[in-house]
Amino acid sequence: MSTFVLDGRYIQDHFPGIGRYAFNLAEALARVAPDESFRIIHDPRLVNTRYDLDLLARRPNVELTRVAAPTFSLREQWLGARRALTRDAALWHSAYYVMPYLLPLSVVVTLGDVMPLVRPSEMPGAARRLVYRVLNALAARAARTVITFSRAARDGLERALGIPAGKIVVVPLAADARFGAASTREIASVRDRLDLPEAYALYLGANKPHKNLGRLIRAWARVGPVTDSILVVAGHWDARYPEARIEVAALGLERRVLFRADVADADVPALISGARVFVFPSLYEGFGLPPLEAMACGTPVVAADAPGLAEVAGGAALLFDPLDVGALGDALACALADAGLRASLREQGLARARQFSWERTARETLCVYRACR
Numbered sequence: 001m002s003t004f005v006l007d008g009r010y011i012q013d014h015f016p017g018i019g020r021y022a023f024n025l026a027e028a029l030a031r032v033a034p035d036e037s038f039r040i041i042h043d044p045r046l047v048n049t050r051y052d053l054d055l056l057a058r059r060p061n062v063e064l065t066r067v068a069a070p071t072f073s074l075r076e077q078w079l080g081a082r083r084a085l086t087r088d089a090a091l092w093h094s095a096y097y098v099m100p101y102l103l104p105l106s107v108v109v110t111l112g113d114v115m116p117l118v119r120p121s122e123m124p125g126a127a128r129r130l131v132y133r134v135l136n137a138l139a140a141r142a143a144r145t146v147i148t149f150s151r152a153a154r155d156g157l158e159r160a161l162g163i164p165a166g167k168i169v170v171v172p173l174a175a176d177a178r179f180g181a182a183s184t185r186e187i188a189s190v191r192d193r194l195d196l197p198e199a200y201a202l203y204l205g206a207n208k209p210h211k212n213l214g215r216l217i218r219a220w221a222r223v224g225p226v227t228d229s230i231l232v233v234a235g236h237w238d239a240r241y242p243e244a245r246i247e248v249a250a251l252g253l254e255r256r257v258l259f260r261a262d263v264a265d266a267d268v269p270a271l272i273s274g275a276r277v278f279v280f281p282s283l284y285e286g287f288g289l290p291p292l293e294a295m296a297c298g299t300p301v302v303a304a305d306a307p308g309l310a311e312v313a314g315g316a317a318l319l320f321d322p323l324d325v326g327a328l329g330d331a332l333a334c335a336l337a338d339a340g341l342r343a344s345l346r347e348q349g350l351a352r353a354r355q356f357s358w359e360r361t362a363r364e365t366l367c368v369y370r371a372c373r
Helices: 016-032 053-057 074-081 126-142 151-161 184-194 213-226 243-250 265-273 289-296 309-313 325-337 339-353 358-372
Strands: 003-007 037-042 062-066 089-094 106-110 145-148 168-170 200-204 230-235 257-261 277-280 301-304 318-320
Touching: 003 016, 016 037, 016 053, 016 358, 037 053, 053 062, 089 358, 106 126, 106 358, 126 151, 145 151, 145 358, 151 168, 184 265, 200 265, 200 289, 213 230, 213 243, 213 325, 243 257, 265 289, 277 289, 277 325, 289 301, 289 309, 289 339, 301 309, 301 325, 309 318, 318 325, 325 339
Parallel strands: 003 037, 003 089, 037 062, 089 106, 106 145, 145 168, 200 230, 200 277, 230 257, 277 301, 301 318
Antiparallel strands: none
C-alpha cells in the first residue's frame, strides 16, 4: 500500500471548477483503489459550502488532515517541511498551479489550461500575465508529471510554457453523477422558479470574452424570427464583461434573450434537460465540460468547432465555426427546426457521455501516481 497526498485546500468556494475536480477525484480514487491510502489536506477556515469532506473522511483509506495554510499564502510554501503531511507518502498531488513549490517527495500537478497565455485578453495587464506565466512554470518544474484534461490543453501547455510532451499526461474529466435526464416535474419546477418559457435554447457558463457571447447574441438576432424558442443565457455573471447585455439592448432582443445569473447547482440538471438545444460557442476551452454535462442530460448540443470542444464532443455535437456569426446562426436554426436531428444528437450525446466517468478519471490518475512513486 502507498500513501498519496492530495492537496484538498482547493475544495472551497473560491475554486468552483477546481474544487469540483479535486473533490470528485479524491472520492473516486478512494473508491477504485481500496488498497491505497489517500491523505487529503485541508484548511477548515476556508469557505466550502459545496462539498462534504466528511464523506471522504468516512472512507477507511482516507486520512483527512487539517492545516492552517490558506491558498495564496506564504504559509503554504512551508507545508513540505511538515513531517505529518509527507510522512511515508509516495507522492503529492496539487490540483492548481499556485501550490507549495518545494516539496520533499515526487509531485504531480494538474494544469487545466493556460488560457491567459493563449488568449491574453482573458487577463489584462502584462505584469499579471508575467506572474501567471512564472507561477505556472514553477509548478511545472516542481512536478514530475503534469496532468491536463485534453490534447488541446496539452498542446497549449507545450507551446506556452515549453513543457516537454513526455511530461504531460492527458486524463479527461467527466460529468458528475447528478447530470442525467430530469423528470418532467423537475423541469417544470425549475422553469417556474426561473420564469422560463417551455421552448428555449440554453447557454450555460461564464460571460468572459473567450465564451464568445457577442457572436451568439448576433446569431440569435438572425434565428429569433424563425423559431418560437427563447435564448436563455445562464451562469455566473462577471460585471467586467457587459458586452452580451449591451448587444441584446442594441439589437432590441430583450424579449428574445433572457439572462439568468448564478443558477442554483441543484437546478442545473433540470435547466439543461428542459432545453431544446444546448449551445456553447467558446473560442477556446481546455476541456469543455458543460457540453458533456448537456449530453449526459440527453440535450442536443450545438458547439464551436474549437480546441477542446470538438475533442470532447467526439462527433456527437453539431459543430460550427465560432468566428462566423452566420454559421452559428445556421447551426442553431437547423437544430431547432429539425426534430429528427435533435433526436439523433440526443442519442449520440448520451453514448458519448457514457465514455467518460470519474472512475475512469481516477483509474488513469492512479496510473500516473504509480508511475511517479
